[in-house]
Amino acid sequence: MKKKLRSTFEPGSARWALRRAEWGVLGVTEEDMEKPKIAIVNSSSDLAACFAHLDGIAAKMKEAIRSAGGVPFEVRTAAPVDFVTSAGHRGGYILSARDLIVNDIEVAVEGAMLDGMVCLVSCDKTVPGQLMAAGRLNIPTIVVACGYQPSGRYRGEHMDIEDLWINAVHRETGRNQITVSELNEMSENAILGPGVCAGMGTANTMHIVCEALGMALPGSTPVLANSPKMWNTVRQAGERIVQMVWDDDLKPRDILTPEAFANAVMVVLSVSGSINSVKHLQALAKEAQCEVDVYRLFEQYADNIPLLSAIRPNGEHTIEEFEASGGARAVMKQLERFLCKNAMTVTGQTVEENLRNAVVANEEIIRPVDRALAERPSIVLVRGSLSPDTGIVKLAVADDRKLQFTGPAIVFNSTQEAVDAVNKDEVKPGQVVVLRGLGPKGTPGMGVVTALVFALDGKGLGEQVALVHDGQQSGLSNKGIVVAEVSPEAADGGPMSLVENGDMISIDVEKRFVNLDVPESELAVRRSRLENKPVTDERGWLAIYRRLVQPLPQSGGILADHRMEAIK
Structure with missing residues (x-):
């Protein structure tokens, strides 16, 4: 005997009759019920x-x-x-x-x-x-x-959406001289x-x-x-x-x-x-x-x-x-x-x-463990006085760079503000670019930082500056030392909200930290000056999201068992 399904109601009951009427129009038969x-x-x-x-x-x-x-x-x-x-x-x-x-x-x-x-x-x-x-x-x-x-090809070379994106941003920053016509041709071949x-x-x-x-x-x-x-x-x-x-x-x-x-x-x-x-x-x-x-x-x-x-x-x-x-x-x-x-x-x-009958068809593309491409991680979680809960660094596969960086902060409160500063040559080698207010509450919904990552690369600054932000970036972007998704975010009163231009920031990916090198006594003064006011004037869905969203390490989402409590 087959088990009773939760979708099945007693034939002849009101629920059954109403569903039978609604679904019958869609071709659902009595047997289908x-x-x-x-x-x-x-x-x-x-x-x-x-x-x-x-x-x-x-x-x-x-x-x-x-x-x-x-x-x-x-x-x-x-x-x-x-x-x-x-x-x-x-x-x-x-x-x-x-x-x-x-x-x-x-x-x-x-x-x-x-x-x-x-x-x-x-x-x-x-x-x-x-x-x-x-x-x-x-x-x-x-x-x-x-x-x-x-994906397609452009004048004999591989062309996909990331190639197109990088070329478009590099054109905006002046790194290449691609014409609108050439960019259009790339667009026509990036996605087939x-x-x-x-x-x-x-x-x-x-x-x-x-x-x-x-x-x-x-x-x-x-x-x-x-x-x-x-x-x-x-x-x-x-x-x-x-x-x-x-x-x-x-x-x-x-x-x-x-x-x-x-x-x-x-x-x-x-x-x-x-x-x-x-x-x-x-x-x-x-x-x-x-x-x-x-x-x-x-x-x-x-x-x-x-x-x-x-x-x-x-x-x-x-x-x-x-x-x-x-x-x-x-x-x-x-x-x-x-x-x-x-x-x-x-x-x-x-x-x-x-996995019993699984086969690896090409062990150059998917290596065995004893011939791994690298032993060090490509995703590194960092903590520290600037990211007490967490921050995430994505490293390139063949990355032999020095994974430490110390420099003065230059602070921005929106991606566009930061991109404009890059294009005006206001961001200098040796600085740590701090982009805040883009977290789940701050945007709300997490602002996208990828345009800044590509803009820095387009200006040749990708290896000469570091970037620390509380937003998100595309899974395709991977340029320079970037500490992403810093938590607590600035809008939640995290240390990101206290950073000022010129503050020294130290990053050591190997030792897993990112620190704001400012005395705690000074940070306490700055914290006392913070205004407790809405970060944005959003209405509609984003306002609801900002009110209910949780910090990233807790969930970064709106959980079923917290929704009614949050609304109350």
Whole structure:
């Protein structure tokens, strides 16, 4: 006898009759009312290439779920993308949309009491948003990575979205003499189809994280969008989710254990993934009610997990080569001795069982541990008097620079203000650029700093200054010594709010600190002068977000169990 589904109500009851009427118009039969109801979470949007193919994937997923004996219901969410929706309100809609996605899904799926979910993840914030919803709702869920975009060539050279971005910023700063016509030609060749950025940025990092966590089918990440491999994963996921509901009742919190998070952290370190994965994994752990400190995990494993792969922009190899070499599954095979192999996955099998037949097709692209590219970490967490809770430094794969920097501060309160100063040659070699007011509360939603990173590089200052900020930057940007996501942020009264021009700041990445070299007595005077007033005059969604968001090391998001308390 099959178990009773939570979506199934007594035939003849008022709830049953009303659903029968609503769903009957959609083609749902009386027989279907007894089948598993599966949400297909679709962040489709015409605003960017990242999401342009999701409607087609949702249609194929519906077919797969129906064939497996389930009833699919497509639900929509917000769809943020850095290159488009970062234009408004200092980029505040990017990170904040992640938490909006979680609530979108809760309203639709929990309100209807559906039995399971398939999450179609694409651009970077949709991935953690949908994962977080899975952790919050805790119903059987599979994540399907919908792939990276094909890149092109420009006059015989590789051209992707990062190449275009760097060339455009360098043109603005005067570092190159590219014409508008040439830039337009680059734009026409950087993206040749739908999907996420074709590099080891946040999107592909988070796709890989899904598999490392056990929430995506093994061997499914990364993947070229609309490729046969992707379509095969769609079919398999549609079949598996129905089976999970009927047979296993395997839920996200059975999978999202401390061991799963440890595996994800190790994989991110081994591929030099995006620093944005740190805050996303921490927010996911909180939603899944998993007692794990992701920031501490990155510190714990930083010096133990070797760097096994260098994919653009970290190295010269492409994401296509990484996929062909075996992708996330191959990386995990190489890391097998370090991994928590008993962690459960959506297959109903453990990591060890999933890796049993894994093959590494090219050990130059995905190195074995004994031939690692580097032993030192590419993601380093730093603390100190300027970042008591944390700050994050991303290092290049082949980085042989001196990882210490001491210099006087030059302080800015917006990315545009800082970029303008760079373009006017007001930022000088030897300075520490301090950019504040861009944290989760300060923007609100976290301002984007990438334009400043590229502007400094465009002026030839990337190696001659250091940058310390409390905002976020693209997973594709990796220039110079940058201490990112400093916490507590300035808007929360952190030491960032006390820095003045000329203050000496010391950074030592190897010793893991960033310090503000100002006597505590002077800081106390400055702290007494701080005005307790709103940092911004935002209204609408961003005002709500600013009021409810938590500090990054705690969650960096709006948690289900804190929302009503915060509102009161």
